[in-house]
Amino acid sequence: xxxxxxxxxxxxxxxxxxxxxxxxxxxxxxxxxxxxxxxxxxxxxxxxxxxxxxxxxxxxxxxxxxxxxxxxxxxxxxxxxxxxxxxxxxxxxxxxxxxxxxxxxxxxxxxxxxxxxxxxxxxxxxxxxxxxxxxxxxxxxxxxxxxxxxxxxxxxxxxxxxxxxxxxxxxxxxxxxxxxxxxxxxxxxxxxxxxxxxxxxxxxxxxxxxxxxxxxxxxxxxxxxxxxxxxxxxxxxxxxxxxxxxxxxxxxxxxxxxxxxxxxxxxxxxxxxxxxxxxxxxxxxxxxxxxxxxxxxxxxxxxxxxxxxxxxxxxxxxxxxxxxxxxxxxxxxxxxxxxxxxxxxxxxxxxxxxxxxxxxxxxxxxxxxxxxxxxxxxxxxxxxxxxxx
Numbered sequence: 001x002x003x004x005x006x007x008x009x010x011x012x013x014x015x016x017x018x019x020x021x022x023x024x025x026x027x028x029x030x031x032x033x034x035x036x037x038x039x040x041x042x043x044x045x046x047x048x049x050x051x052x053x054x055x056x057x058x059x060x061x062x063x064x065x066x067x068x069x070x071x072x073x074x075x076x077x078x079x080x081x082x083x084x085x086x087x088x089x090x091x092x093x094x095x096x097x098x099x100x101x102x103x104x105x106x107x108x109x110x111x112x113x114x115x116x117x118x119x120x121x122x123x124x125x126x127x128x129x130x131x132x133x134x135x136x137x138x139x140x141x142x143x144x145x146x147x148x149x150x151x152x153x154x155x156x157x158x159x160x161x162x163x164x165x166x167x168x169x170x171x172x173x174x175x176x177x178x179x180x181x182x183x184x185x186x187x188x189x190x191x192x193x194x195x196x197x198x199x200x201x202x203x204x205x206x207x208x209x210x211x212x213x214x215x216x217x218x219x220x221x222x223x224x225x226x227x228x229x230x231x232x233x234x235x236x237x238x239x240x241x242x243x244x245x246x247x248x249x250x251x252x253x254x255x256x257x258x259x260x261x262x263x264x265x266x267x268x269x270x271x272x273x274x275x276x277x278x279x280x281x282x283x284x285x286x287x288x289x290x291x292x293x294x295x296x297x298x299x300x301x302x303x304x305x306x307x308x309x310x311x312x313x314x315x316x317x318x319x320x321x322x323x324x325x326x327x328x329x330x331x332x333x334x335x336x337x338x339x340x341x342x343x344x345x346x347x348x349x350x351x352x353x354x355x356x357x358x359x360x361x362x363x364x365x366x367x368x369x370x371x372x373x374x375x376x377x378x379x380x381x382x383x384x385x386x387x388x389x
Contacts, residue, residue: 019272020371023279024320024350029294030279031365032352033380035372037275038257039070045239045256046075052245056080056099058234058254061359063384064368065093067257080234080252084109086384087123088116096122099150099232099252101188103132103160110139114147124185126152128162133175133182140181149176150188150232153217155210157192157306164189164213170224177226186230186249187214194237195305200267208243215247240268255305258358261315262304271316271354276362278353279369280317280336285344290326292317292336292351299331299353300360317351328353 019034026032049055054077059068063086068079078097081087087098096117104110104125117123127133127149140147151173154161162169164187177184191210197203210233218228233239234252240263245251255263258276263269278298284291296314304310316325317338326338326345336353345351355361362368368380 020277020279020352022371022377023277023352026279026350026369029298030369031298031361032277032279032369032371033258034275034277035370037273037372038067041257041259041273041275042071042074045253048240049245049251053248054078054250056232056250056252057257058082058101058252059086059090059384061254061257062362062368063382064380065089065383066380068093068095071257077250080254081384083384083386084113085386087113089384091116091123097124098122099124099126099188101126101152101190101234101252103128103152105132105135107135107139107142110136110147111143114139114143114145117145120146121148121183124148124150126150126188127172127176128152128160130172130175133172133179137179137181146181146183148183148185150185150230151176153187153189153214155189155191155213156206157190159192159306161189164217169217170220173221173226174224184226184229186228186232187217188232189214189234190252191233191235191238192306194235195262195266196308196310197237197266200241203237203241203266203268204243207238207241210238211243211247218247236263237266237268255359258362260358261354261356262308262310265310274354274358276355276358276368278355278361280351280353282338282345282347282349282351285340285347288339289329289337290340290344292338292353293334294336294353295334296331297333298361298364299328299336299355300357300364301331302357302360305357305359311356315356316354318354319345319349319351325354326351
């Protein structure tokens with residue numbers, strides 16, 4: 001059932017005060033994770049999918065081996081990565097197979113990943129052009145390995161991927177299938193444009209269109225003599241507000257572990273489902289704004305995934321014992337401007353800011369502070385963040 005956003009804030013505010021226990025005691029800004037909520041989100045996704053497709057979560061959301069292991073324990077069959085260093089992190093931890101869902105144009109990078117894989121198929125690539133196919137083929141030749149390849153399809157986001165209805169798509173599939181150095185894994189898509197949908201029903205319509213395009217291409221490829229072992233889809237909105245899993249072999253949601261205000265606006269989550277927030281304090285105030293000691297360097301300036309801008313603000317700042325949040329109206333690099341509407345919290349007040357988009361916040365965190373466990377708060381490492389040596 002869609003969530004009534006007109007009443008949700010006041011209903012959900014007290015529930016938030018029961019989570020992120022201890023955030024108000026933190027002296028410096030931290031990105032915090034409510035562990036019971038995180039575990040609940042992981043389990044709910046597994047229950048929703050119900051074994052109808054293999055779960056391959058996207059680690060670009062959290063970039064953490066600890067959280068990946070929680071997902072593995074709960075039934076993840078493999079993982080998805082956006083960056084080669086994320087894939088290497090997972091391979092070195094024995095958490096394959098890994099789908100690197102990003103076109104690779106560096107033969108050196110592909111060679112390194114193929115060498116890091118213990119078994120054929122432990123790392124899987126995508127291709128959407130002759131150039132990326134050639135890169136993968138040459139790297140496989142250089143390493144004496146077989147490179148597993150999905151054909152990436154554009155189902156409406158218009159970012160990466162080939163047109164599933166174009167004749168040239170059959171030809172590119174055939175090139176992958178014929179290459180003795182490549183193993184054709186099947187079809188892969190990401191309906192990221194669902195983040196711009198106005199309602200859960202509109203998300204389901206996008207998911208249904210994605211399924212239709214994939215199933216049609218699978219049939220046409222089989223008629224052309226090309227076997228399609230797997231069909232892989234991935235986006236949190238089209239998994240949580242799905243159109244069914246018939247004909248789908250793998251799903252690759254990422255944001256579902258944390259969720260955020262974008263998911264709330266889409267009607268696929270409640271604020272009480274959000275597992276990641278930013279703990280901060282009011283450090284100054286004026287006639288219009290209370291100023292918190294966190295800015296775009298942690299919250300990011302993201303208004304929504306894939307450039308969607310369903311909001312003009314940068315989060316909600318919750319205070320214990322208040323039933324409604326302060327709006328984060330704008331950001332400097334190290335400051336958040338909270339509209340107080342003549343009810344300004346005192347300097348020093350602890351605030352818990354729910355972000356628009358959890359993924360960049362986790363990336364900028366420097367480590368996630370785990371709250372809500374019997375033991376003392378501790379840092380969850382984000383090993384998958386880029387670090388040059």
